[in-house]
Amino acid sequence: MLEFHDFLIPRRVMAKGYDHHELEAKWQAYWEEHRPFRAMNDSSKPKFYCLDMFPYPSGSGLHVGHLEGYTATDIVSRYKRMKGFNVLHPMGWDAFGLPAEQYAVKTGVHPALTTAQNIATFKRQMKRVGLSYDWERELSTTDPDYYRWTQWIFLQLYKRGLAYVAEVPVNWCPALGTVLANEEIVDGKSEVGGFDVIRKPMRQWVLKITAYADRLLEDLKLVEWPASTLEMQKNWIGRSIGAEVDFALADAKGAIRVFTTRPDTLFGATYMVLAPEHPLVDVVTGAAQKAAVTAYREAAARKSDLQRQELDKEKTGVFTGGYAINPVNGERLPVWLADYVLMSYGTGAIMAVPAHDERDWAFAKTYQLPIREVIQGGHVQEAAFVETDRGTVVNSALQDGSLSLNGMKPAEAIPAITAWLEQKGTGKKAINYKLRDWLFARQRYWGEPFPIVHCPACNSPVPLPESALPLVLPEAQDFKPKIFVPQQTESGHRGTTGTVDVMEVFDAPLARVVSQDVKRLWRETTCPRCNQAAQRETNTMPQWAGSCWYYLRFADPKNAKQLVDPAMERYWMPVDLYVGGSEHAVLHLLYSRFWHKVLYDIGVVSTPEPFKKLVHQGIVLGEDNQKMSKSRGNVVNPDDMMDQFGADAVRLYEMFMGPLEAMKPWSSRGVEGVTRFLDRVWRLMVTEDGGLSSSVVTAAPSVEQQRLLHQTIKKVSEDIDELRFNTAIAQMMVFTNEMTKADQRPRALLEPFVLLLSPFAPHVAEELWAILGHAPSVSQQTWPVYDPALTVSDRLTIPVQINGKLRGKIEVAADTARDVVERTARETVAEWLQGSEPKKVIYVEKKLVNFVI
């Protein structure tokens, strides 16, 4: 019996046109069984490789941000299949990584177990969304059958001298117990967890990415990537062209070599600066300055990188007492020490030209060093004049007349002086890069082991033979790294003060692993070269390793003999469309490109670049327009959304929110909106009890209806090609709104429309296709083709303007001659013309008439 309050409580039971739970389960089961999304290896069809950046399977499952990119590529993949392409649309797992290991440290649960569970969750959610992946090609970076090839690539790098061990200052994160790459540090803290990071010299594996700097820069011309991403890669590589110049020491043997991009200002050098760590510091320092120099060097060493990078701070330095000789004019220049010069860039030493460099200018002002103008055009006593393109060289000639740059533009002076230096043997043209070699080792358990042993007898790292691969990650029981676990400080930041002396000696987890079969340390082994006792490398590879080449393995995921079969590689590569977050704009993409070029050089791959077209999906914000986060409580869970609205509605809303690449807020109301749209589509052809509606007729559509259909086919096709899914959906809404008004709905319109809808809302489309009386699957139908003649109207509405202001509109036949259009227009705006003749009449065919009076 109904109570009064039953009438007051709003029912959340939606009067939906269809039961999305039932319908999605039905079609997902069908796809599971019939596998219509498999990529064929032997096909005469043209290929299309459509790839998502594979995820790290975190414990929190998919979020709506993931889904945006995945839905976009899914629509493209489904569309391309219907257009006759053999589509490769795979998914895998970037499953090595720190979170699972940290979870293991906390709970003792093995990372492999956590990872497997998380993968299962991700996969279940992806299937629930109806993503049309070829699951037969699924891979995980943690699978020995996969990482044996990651190790294999490392061996190739090693063989070619591109992997080497070096004692380098590294970014050590005590809280994480590992080193981090420069790129993994944000504002002096670890990107993961936000812990303090300090500099510490360590023996490390390093990859020589700098050997490929030029090609990594040059080949950016070959790809269709967002301008911002290309720009970021260029900046990261940071090529600058200039000269290396030697300044002989005045009172000692040797010379200070500097790198400069402005050799045209050589006559303006008034002092030199060495980085505090520069090896020549002891040589140039005079006895009187020894104490001050030592104090300065120690102070600099104590500063963390963060402190040294503080920009606004006053520049500091100390005079060494030594002098160097300017090679152009023989002047004695005082040599200073200052931490604004970095040991890690160029030669770690500069010639200072305060008149034409802002940093040198600030330093010269602080220490009252002379400022000498050599490029005319500014006021060098007030500020450094750095605009090379408007200025003329002055004060730059030798008395004997053997060299003069005076009167030249800097652009002319640079090659002139460089040639002079080369002739004198005191300098040469040089190119420098900001890019540094890639620190490739981590002191972690959950990563790929290095296929390397350290042999005391051979006195070098010895690579394992390829036949020994994979070197399987050994079982471990204790994941706790032996690390100093810092206390929470008052400021809320965990970590150290940045000094090295609080450090213990830290062992990587693999150093302590005991092999279960033989009850000895896993690291104890024999040298594959000399058979003497040797030690395995106990570092593991960084997470980037596995993601550097996974796109290749999808082309041939089960191959036990090769990384990828050459025929498969040639057929599928390159990736035609690659979609993923812009947070990977530099690192992942640069590292991948580097490995790809190495593989290209050894003949494993046939293309110089792996990813032809790249698109970054935008960030999805919470309903409050803030970044989604647990602490804000504004996280939208895809499972909840799909429970309530269904997978098709969620897919459609993800695409309808706005342009793919834009940052945009989630709106539950918006999801309801697209849900209404799907219900309207449903009701166009289905009755309340699920049968085919009697309004669906076989009669021929009207010309207007056909025009709308063909305009819709055109718009939807072109918009998918351009990844403009939001406007494609808007057009389908227009079509649906029109069809709703008609009570006779010709099949000839509805059937192509269902095909257009199918990449966006595949479950509903499959069901509608079946209700219309067709055998499955809609995904295997041919994409509708539009007739261009049917997309244009035979009647036109032409706006009529007076002086550019809209004053009227006329409707004419599309083929109306100009004079007729003009005459009609004049009649329409006669009261504005007031009988006088316009000064000018502008007629844009089929677009507009404008009278200038």
Next chain:
RNA sequence: GCGCGAGUGGCGGAAUCGGCAGACGCACAGGACUUAAAAUCCUGGGUCAGCGAUGGCGUGCGGGUUCAAUUCCCGCCUCGCGCACCA
């Protein structure tokens, strides 16, 4: 500071080879159906003035080019992203 990108109704957004600004959706208002509601369907709307026909003003701000500017040019402002003493 430098580089890149973006600023359009109450909201998400559409329209840029210069040519009717605001498609589509959300929210809102009115109507139909209903005892009533929900759902659905129809209608309306940038803003100001006016009963209305109409007209003025409108795409961050200020200039410019043009018959015509959201679109192109110059100078600012704001926001986002990236880099940040790289010689």
